Amino acid sequence: MMEIDSTPLPPRNKGKGKLVPVELDGLPWVEKYRPNDLSELVSHEEITDTLKTFIEKNRLPHLLFYGPPGTGKTSTILACAKKIYGNKFGSSILELNASDDRGIDVVREQIVNFASTKTIYRTDFKLIILDECDNMTNAAQAALRRVIEKYTKNVRFCIICNYVSKIIPAIQSRCTRFRFSPLALEQVEHRLNVIVEKEHVQLTENGKKALLRLCKGDMRRALNILQACHAGYEQVDEEAVYNCTGHPQPQHIDSILQTMLRDEYTTAYQRIERMCIDHGYALQDIVTDVFEKLQEADLPSETEMNMVTQLADIEYRLGEGANEKIQLGSMIGAFKLALPVV
CATH class of the missing domain: 3.40.50.300 (P-loop containing nucleotide triphosphate hydrolases)
Structure with a gap:
């Protein structure tokens, strides 16, 4: 034997x-x-x-x-x-x-x-x-x-x-x-650099910026995203981070914001709905990113206040389980109503 x-x-x-x-x-x-x-x-x-x-x-x-x-x-x-x-x-x-x-x-x-x-x-x-x-x-x-x-x-x-x-x-x-307040991005970055070196992760500079932006001071979230991207991609760049998390990419958020500000209501609705379907975006993530972009946009104070108020109501309704298609129409309508009539 x-x-x-x-x-x-x-x-x-x-x-x-x-x-x-x-x-x-x-x-x-x-x-x-x-x-x-x-x-x-x-x-x-x-x-x-x-x-x-x-x-x-x-x-x-x-x-x-x-x-x-x-x-x-x-x-x-x-x-x-x-x-x-x-x-x-x-x-x-x-x-x-x-x-x-x-x-x-x-x-x-x-x-x-x-x-x-x-x-x-x-x-x-x-x-x-x-x-x-x-x-x-x-x-x-x-x-x-x-x-x-x-x-x-x-x-x-x-x-x-x-x-x-x-x-x-x-x-x-x-x-x-x-x-315990959210961690400063410099502190998260310092810890990430140590782990990237130990695990031999090929993390690009734009990938690191995307990772720090999405983690919002949450070290656990940053490490989980980094590990998932390292497992799925040979090189962890900005596109890999956004694809892995399913979060809307910055250029798509810019496109959505410009569509709501410039296009007619029906056209804007169809374009944004198609983008959500093609890329699998959640409306709640879009609402959050649109709000951040609004802070950078050069809009009249009253217009911005009306938009933010409506976005807050939409986010609350989405959290309570409201229909995404209806809330998408509500978001576009809120922008159209808040814009000054030329």
Whole structure:
């Protein structure tokens, strides 16, 4: 009978002679390049400096992180956890995604059971991370308020959300709040340059500009787009970025804007509808880009105000599930009505 060689395979070789472990090679870049230390975070120096001081003095309060997606909220608290507990922190941290576990039963069972036991590490407290906490029900938040109060000696809570207005005031008052603003484009670009070099991505200058424009300060979105484009295209240029994301290309937005400003209503409607069908554009993306172009156009203030007001209503209706064809007609009509009669 043939013997099977059980010797583990060596890590795969990728790049210029650098060995990359198998377990990291297939990871999404968002996880592969997630910061492991507070010093590796690319922005929000004031927040990280404050957290370092809390940790050094062993006075970490309950934390509330809020702000847009992809701005480093989860990465920051995980880096804090590694600084407090080291790499072996599994039994000292409970991480729950409140989008999945958001009922009152989770608060009464999982959180209370974890909070009521003591840690074996040198620190005096354990850490509970509640991600996307703005999706928790009000009843669960009310129950959580009492748990935070009761187990303060044993546990610290880090509550993470996108919209702080959806967190009840009783929880907000028990936490130290930190707002994570969208990252500056220079900070996103610096991080992208590091990853482009490590992954040997052929990223052109116009491709980088398109990537930075579309990510809008969201590092997660920037990395996901870059990885998708690298997988689908040998060279990541502007066209590849827009094709990969399905976002309207700038020259098409210019064409749409000129058509609405100059052409007769029926002609404009037919041209824009044909462009949306041919390229698979979503009207919501067109509305957003047209608004940005309006800021650059030389239009009378009153005309621009009327157009922006109508665009805001159209965007809201699209978000509520309105018919795109009707809203396209509404957008063109809004432009025709807002333009001064010559």
